[in-house]
Amino acid sequence: MVEKRKPIQVEEAVKRVMEQDVAPKFETVNIEDSYGRFLAEDLLASHDVPAFDRSPYDGFAIRSEDTNEANSNNPIEFDVIGEIGAGYVFEGEVKPLQAVRIMTGAPIPNGCDAVVMLELTKEVSDNKILIKRLFKKGDNISYQGEDTKEGTVLVKKGTQINPGIVALLATFGYDQVTVAKKPVIGVIATGSELLNVDEPLAPGKIRNSNAYMIMAQIERAGGQAIYFGKLNDDFAACLTATKEALSEVDMLITTGGVSVGDYDYVPAILKELGATVLFNKVAMRPGSVTTVASVDGKMVYGLSGNPSACYVGFELFVRPMLRRALYNTYPHLQKVKATLGTDFPKPNPFMRLVRAKIDFIEGKLVASPSGVDKSGIVSSLGGADCLLLLPGGTRGYEKGMSVDVLLLEDHQGSEWPWNNIVPSYR
Amino acid sequence: MVEKRKPIQVEEAVKRVMEQDVAPKFETVNIEDSYGRFLAEDLLASHDVPAFDRSPYDGFAIRSEDTNEANSNNPIEFDVIGEIGAGYVFEGEVKPLQAVRIMTGAPIPNGCDAVVMLELTKEVSDNKILIKRLFKKGDNISYQGEDTKEGTVLVKKGTQINPGIVALLATFGYDQVTVAKKPVIGVIATGSELLNVDEPLAPGKIRNSNAYMIMAQIERAGGQAIYFGKLNDDFAACLTATKEALSEVDMLITTGGVSVGDYDYVPAILKELGATVLFNKVAMRPGSVTTVASVDGKMVYGLSGNPSACYVGFELFVRPMLRRALYNTYPHLQKVKATLGTDFPKPNPFMRLVRAKIDFIEGKLVASPSGVDKSGIVSSLGGADCLLLLPGGTRGYEKGMSVDVLLLEDHQGSEWPWNNIVPSYR
Numbered sequence: 027m028v029e030k031r032k033p034i035q036v037e038e039a040v041k042r043v044m045e046q047d048v049a050p051k052f053e054t055v056n057i058e059d060s061y062g063r064f065l066a067e068d069l070l071a072s073h074d075v076p077a078f079d080r081s082p083y084d085g086f087a088i089r090s091e092d093t094n095e096a097n098s099n100n101p102i103e104f105d106v107i108g109e110i111g112a113g114y115v116f117e118g119e120v121k122p123l124q125a126v127r128i129m130t131g132a133p134i135p136n137g138c139d140a141v142v143m144l145e146l147t148k149e150v151s152d153n154k155i156l157i158k159r160l161f162k163k164g165d166n167i168s169y170q171g172e173d174t175k176e177g178t179v180l181v182k183k184g185t186q187i188n189p190g191i192v193a194l195l196a197t198f199g200y201d202q203v204t205v206a207k208k209p210v211i212g213v214i215a216t217g218s219e220l221l222n223v224d225e226p227l228a229p230g231k232i233r234n235s236n237a238y239m240i241m242a243q244i245e246r247a248g249g250q251a252i253y254f255g256k257l258n259d260d261f262a263a264c265l266t267a268t269k270e271a272l273s274e275v276d277m278l279i280t281t282g283g284v285s286v287g288d289y290d291y292v293p294a295i296l297k298e299l300g301a302t303v304l305f306n307k308v309a310m311r312p313g314s315v316t317t318v319a320s321v322d323g324k325m326v327y328g329l330s331g332n333p334s335a336c337y338v339g340f341e342l343f344v345r346p347m348l349r350r351a352l353y354n355t356y357p358h359l360q361k362v363k364a365t366l367g368t369d370f371p372k373p374n375p376f377m378r379l380v381r382a383k384i385d386f387i388e389g390k391l392v393a394s395p396s397g398v399d400k401s402g403i404v405s406s407l408g409g410a411d412c413l414l415l416l417p418g419g420t421r422g423y424e425k426g427m428s429v430d431v432l433l434l435e436d437h438q439g440s441e442w443p444w445n446n447i448v449p450s451y452r
Numbered sequence: 453m454v455e456k457r458k459p460i461q462v463e464e465a466v467k468r469v470m471e472q473d474v475a476p477k478f479e480t481v482n483i484e485d486s487y488g489r490f491l492a493e494d495l496l497a498s499h500d501v502p503a504f505d506r507s508p509y510d511g512f513a514i515r516s517e518d519t520n521e522a523n524s525n526n527p528i529e530f531d532v533i534g535e536i537g538a539g540y541v542f543e544g545e546v547k548p549l550q551a552v553r554i555m556t557g558a559p560i561p562n563g564c565d566a567v568v569m570l571e572l573t574k575e576v577s578d579n580k581i582l583i584k585r586l587f588k589k590g591d592n593i594s595y596q597g598e599d600t601k602e603g604t605v606l607v608k609k610g611t612q613i614n615p616g617i618v619a620l621l622a623t624f625g626y627d628q629v630t631v632a633k634k635p636v637i638g639v640i641a642t643g644s645e646l647l648n649v650d651e652p653l654a655p656g657k658i659r660n661s662n663a664y665m666i667m668a669q670i671e672r673a674g675g676q677a678i679y680f681g682k683l684n685d686d687f688a689a690c691l692t693a694t695k696e697a698l699s700e701v702d703m704l705i706t707t708g709g710v711s712v713g714d715y716d717y718v719p720a721i722l723k724e725l726g727a728t729v730l731f732n733k734v735a736m737r738p739g740s741v742t743t744v745a746s747v748d749g750k751m752v753y754g755l756s757g758n759p760s761a762c763y764v765g766f767e768l769f770v771r772p773m774l775r776r777a778l779y780n781t782y783p784h785l786q787k788v789k790a791t792l793g794t795d796f797p798k799p800n801p802f803m804r805l806v807r808a809k810i811d812f813i814e815g816k817l818v819a820s821p822s823g824v825d826k827s828g829i830v831s832s833l834g835g836a837d838c839l840l841l842l843p844g845g846t847r848g849y850e851k852g853m854s855v856d857v858l859l860l861e862d863h864q865g866s867e868w869p870w871n872n873i874v875p876s877y878r
Contacts, residue, residue: 057649058679061668077653113645115656130757131645133656181834188861189668190807190833193759196661201650219539219557223483224627227503230541230559235622242487242615253484331556333619363815381616386788389854391815407616408607411863428815435614435863437837 031307033314036342036377037444040358042304043343046320048276048351051207057195060187063205064248064352069181069191072198074171079134082168086125086147086155087116087138093161101148101156110135125155134167141166184353186248186437208250209351211344212275213237214267215256216291217282217331222256236281236336239407240329243340246435249348261291268295268326276351277324279344282331292317292328301326309376309418313339337407338379341434349439356439359413359432366414366429367394371422377447378418381410384431393431411435417449424450457733459740462768462803463870466784468730469769472746474702474777477633483621486613489631490674490778495607495617498624500597505560508594512551512573512581513542513564519587527574527582536561551581560593567592610779612674612863634676635777637770638701639663640693641682642709642717643757648682662707662762665833666755669763672861673771674778687717694721694752702777703750705770708757718743718754727752735802735844739765763833764805767860775865782865785839785858792840792855793820797848803873804844807836810857819857837861843875850876 034042052066081087088104096102102123109127110116116126120137128134128141140161148156174180180194187195187205195203220234221227234256241251254271257264264283272278283292296303301319306328308316313335317328325347329339341359349357364384372378383396396409415430416423423429430447432440460468478492507513514530522528528549535553536542542552546563554560554567566587574582600606606620613621613631621629646660647653660682667677680697683690690709698704709718722729727745732754734742739761743754751773755765767785775783790810798804809822822835841856842849849855856873858866 057664058667061671073653077658078655111645112643113656131643131658187668188834188837189665189672189763190836192668193661193665193763194834196649196664197659199649199651199653199659201648217538217557219537222627223622223625225625227499227625229504230539232503232557233623233625235619238483238622239615239619241484242613242618245487246615337616337619360812362812365815386786386817389789389791389817391812391817408614408620410616411614437861 033307033309033376034305036308036310039305039308039316039318040342040346040444043318043325043347044350046304046325046347047323048209048325048347050351050353052204053207054202054204057192057201057203060195060203060205061189061192062248063187063203064354065181065183065185065187066204066206066353068179068183069194069198069200071174071176071178071180073176075174075197076168076170076172079170080168081128081130081132081134081141081166083141083143083166084130085128085141085143085166087120087128087135087141088125088157088161089120089122089138090140090161090163090165092123093157093159096157096159098158101158103150104155104157106153106155139163139167184355186354188437206352208248209276209348210252210274211244211249211348212252212254212271212278213240213244214254214271214278214280215282216264216280217256218258220256220282236329236331236333239333239337240279240281240340243337243345244348247345247348248352261294264291265295265298268299272299272321272324272326275324277327277344277347279327279329279340281329281336283328296321296326296328310338311374311376311378313342313379314376316343318343333407334381337381338413341413341432342379354439356441358440358443359434360436360438360440361415361443362391362431362433363428364391364393364431366423366425366427367392369423369425370395370414370416373422374416374418376418378414378416380414380416381406382412382414382431383409384412384433391431393429415447417447419449422450459733459735459802460731462734462736465731465734465744466768466772466870469744469751469773472730472751472773473749474635474751474773476777476779478630479633480628480630483618483627483629486621486629486631487615487618488674489613489629490780491607491609491611491613492630492632492779494605494609495620495626496624497600497602497604497606500602501599501623502594502596505596506594507554507556507558507560507567507592509567509569509592510556511554511567511569511592513546513554513561513567514551514583514587515546515548515564516566516587516589516591518549519583519585522583522585524584527584529576530581530583532579532581565589565593610781612780614863632778634674635702635774636678636700637670637675637774638678638680638697638704639666639670640680640697640704640706642690642706643682644684646682646708662755662757662759665759665763666705666707666766669766669771670774673774675774687720690717691721691724694725698725698747698750698752701750703753703770703773705753705755705766707755707762709754722747722752722754736764737800737802737804739805740802742769744769759833760807763807764839767839767858768805780865782867784866784869785860786862786864786866787841787869788817788857788859789854790817790819790857792849792851792853793818795849795851796821796840796842799848800842800844802844804840804842806840806842807832808838808840808857809835810838810859817857819855841873843873845875848876
């Protein structure tokens with residue numbers, strides 16, 4: 027009667043997920059709306075930067091050779107023959123012992139090859155200045171293309187747009203930006219024990235927290251969530267809802283209903299939908315009863331109803347496919363080494379993923395569990411910004427050990443974090 | 453003719469900014485819209501968690517004393533007198549050698565004090581099971597309040613809402629969440645050299661990138677940006693635009709027009725508005741000509757027109773006031789120690805803030821400049837995720853030195869990062 031399931035290793039489970047296809051889609055947005063989106067094309071320099079030789083300071087443009095004899099005992103006098111604000115161009119040629127007043131960013135007038143900063147000149151009358159030192163050709167000139175040559179790839183496709191990238195988009199005239207369309211991810215919560223958030227508590231009931239948590243995780247990862255509501259443990263209703271949801275989304279997540287209990291319908295629904303089940307048990311804690319399947323080319327995730335397991339299942343199995351749909355080539359959470367901040371003596375046959383908090387102490391990463399790691403416990407989730415990876419089959423972990431950690435609030439990502447994860451040396 | 457300005461230290465400049473008042477405002481949003489917002493009230497546990505004694509597994513609820521004699525040679529037979537799904541309550545009392553089938557999350561029936569996991573039982577008929585080992589009182593029971601007691605402060609006011617906090621909000625019935633209203637920050641770009649992003653390049657001109665960059669920085673910090681457009685270097689037009697903008701926003705940022713050049717109107721406009729100027733020169737590179745003022749209790753920032761200086765000026769002087777308006781008590785960028793990844797030989801009398809990239813290498817933080825740090829250069833902004841703090845008056849910095857770093861993509865923040873910044877030991 028009870029279905030027997032064979033657990034697979036976490037690495038193998040993630041591999042099976044990533045073997046599935048997901049086709050990124052793109053759309054065009056205004057530059058004002060591009061922050062946080064993912065580039066669907068390489069960002070190319072559309073021209074040299076600077077686009078012309080220009081002055082980096084307020085000062086005077088001169089011919090450097092005119093200062094060859096200048097020193098504090100021999101100030102050289104220049105005629106100021108004009109001035110040029112940023113945005114304007116000086117017409118005409120600058121001749122020996124002539125200078126042009128120039129503003130930051132303005133183009134260097136013809137004939138000039140150096141700029142003297144305002145502070146290093148002395149005004150002797152309305153159109154005469156003194157210069158008391160030697161300047162060389164090129165002094166204080168930002169040359170065309172010295173920052174960036176036209177055609178350079180400045181930022182790669184699949185990168186999340188930060189404020190600096192927005193500045194690049196503006197500089198190079200991208201008022202419209204081609205970005206990845208946000209993958210649409212459906213969320214269904216199952217379980218007759220679930221109350222809506224606005225309902226009062228009742229005996230035997232708990233409020234539905236997983237759906238809202240997952241929607242926030244989807245948003246954090248760069249997707250768009252659609253909530254299809256909370257279903258009772260009723261096979262026919264769940265089947266209909268799942269079918270309808272699937273037709274509207276790129277991927278679908280259900281929470282709850284994946285255990286081996288009598289009321290857990292997800293396996294039956296997947297069968298009815300003709301799904302290819304990639305796995306239904308993973309050698310990890312929490313989240314061992316996670317099910318992942320593919321239905322007509324769409325990913326369907328049956329995450330555990332347990333909040334911690336649900337959270338971890340999302341980050342391990344949903345996030346990388348979501349990020350791939352954003353053209354991102356580092357779709358997994360970034361893996362880093364950290365020093366364990368407290369003992370973690372609990373041994374476990376399976377790999378443990380422990381919610382933790384990372385601190386930067388004197389230049390080193392230190393990770394400590396953010397609460398008692400009992401899977402039903404929700405209150406330590408709020409303070410977690412990483413997951414400790416503690417491989418199973420050991421006798422526990424001690425404070426001071428080096429451990430692998432996945433960063434949750436991460437902008438960098440990882441190509442493949444699942445090799446060489448360090449087990450306890452005990 | 454050229455105004456003389458006395459530079460103040462960065463620490464003193466930030467201190468003057470933070471001495472100003474900013475009044476946070478709050479509003480109520482639906483839980484679905486709460487991710488990324490800042491809590492305007494402490495988040496309290498509205499009930500115990502669990503709210504009742506419950507089963508963490510699928511299994512059988514029993515009276516533990518009935519297993520006192522159980523072992524593999526002496527399996528004890530139990531009558532299964534009912535079953536209880538999550539969300540339901542078992543009515544009635546369980547008597548000796550009786551068991552109730554129980555699902556994960558369901559309340560423990562009266563009379564029972566332990567749960568036996570499904571895998572550890574043997575079904576002998578439809579309503580008989582065998583148990584082959586001893587269970588103790590409390591085994592596999594999640595007790596009421598063992599996670600969290602009613603009234604506990606789970607998350608402090610001013611914390612940014614992450615997916616784990618969303619789960620807490622749902623668990624405790626907060627379908628409406630009181631969050632900080634996003635401060636509205638106006639942005640005005642000045643400079644006749646500026647083109648709109650969609651305009652073709654022209655001699656002497658550059659596209660306006662600062663305004664879009666700052667709007668993204670405002671969004672990243674948690675505010676709401678309003679763009680008031682790009683103004684030519686025309687005093688009357690700038691004054692009118694500044695007045696109008698100020699009436700619609702909580703704070704105002706202008707970029708450009710802060711140097712000592714003839715075309716720089718910001719000082720004159722501030723005078724006309726009766727502003728209290730907190731400072732107009734800071735001993736830092738880039739961004740030394742940053743001006744900060746207060747007009748009728750509103751902050752007005754005159755940031756440099758130079759992209760790097762503008763970026764840094766925002767993070768140092770605008771972000772902390774913006775975060776304070778979000779009730780946040782760690783409003784500054786988080787300061788950490790890192791190892792310098794490359795030489796930085798350029799000496800400087802002022803403190804340098806160098807855009808850099810942080811890497812986590814074997815459990816240590818390593819920071820390396822993300823591009824040539826010439827202030828006019830925009831292309832290194834895209835790859836920066838931190839700012840190196842290199843105090844001035846030294847002979848430069850060497851690879852391997854320990855330096856202070858401000859993290860740009862940070863969720864933690866710092867109460868006051870501006871003391872004990874380590875200068876070069878050279």
